[in-house]
Amino acid sequence: MGNAFRLNAAVSVELVVLTLGTRTIPNDTLCALLVQRLYAPFRGRWALPGGFVEPDESLSGAAVRALREETNIRADRIHLEQLATYGEPGRDSRGRVIGVAYLALIPNLPAPSAGSEVSAAAIWSVEQVLADRGRLAFDHHRILTDGVERARAKLEYSPLATAFCGREFTVADLRRVYEVVWGTDIDPRNFHRKVTTTPGFVEATGRSTSRDGGRPARLYRAGPARALHPPMMRPS
Incomplete structure (x- = not known):
């Protein structure tokens, strides 16, 4: 040119x-x-x-x-x-x-x-x-x-959702972030299993809370993982 x-x-x-x-x-x-x-x-x-x-x-x-x-x-x-x-x-x-x-x-x-x-x-x-x-x-x-x-x-594929929770949070708190961003309901039991078994995703604090008036729920904090293996796939 x-x-x-x-x-x-x-x-x-x-x-x-x-x-x-x-x-x-x-x-x-x-x-x-x-x-x-x-x-x-x-x-x-x-x-x-x-x-x-x-x-x-x-x-x-x-x-x-x-x-x-x-x-x-x-x-x-x-x-x-x-x-x-x-x-x-x-x-x-x-x-x-x-x-x-x-x-x-x-x-x-x-x-x-x-x-x-x-x-x-x-x-x-x-x-x-x-x-x-x-x-x-x-x-x-x-x-x-x-x-x-x-x-x-x-x-x-990342633990980004934990950033939208407090320093300590329940699995239900974390699930709500996913439900809001994804725009869909998530099965609580399957979600709890995936979150607590994915290496480095969350860490138990050893404490619990009853702030919602129900049974005490365990408190977690963000783990050291930078990527999720396996990933948290959206419900089809």
């Missing part, structure tokens, strides 16, 4: 930030962080946090900056992982934009507040958002759908 070569695309980042519940939403609800757009295109529509990558910053740096600028949530210590890249022509009316999406799963997401680039920032029920394909701007419905599916898959 020689001298005919020219740059013809901008690069953006989008963040799928998931948590379980908020101060106003029950903790048995899978939620996502959204912002309301202040400018065209899609002015007034809700969207995932994000923005264009500046010339002097990395992709991950742009993601951290965009989250802070739009929601006032600092992502310096939040684990962000790349989810996927989206580059279909026409996904942005302003021109060709290649979007790199990041996924973050945060047990205790701070309350967001709108930055100068958005009208509002809020935490929404994922089920509510995905039920309306036209609620989100751009192709963010697809990106959020992909992010939720990645989160569900991570619960199969």
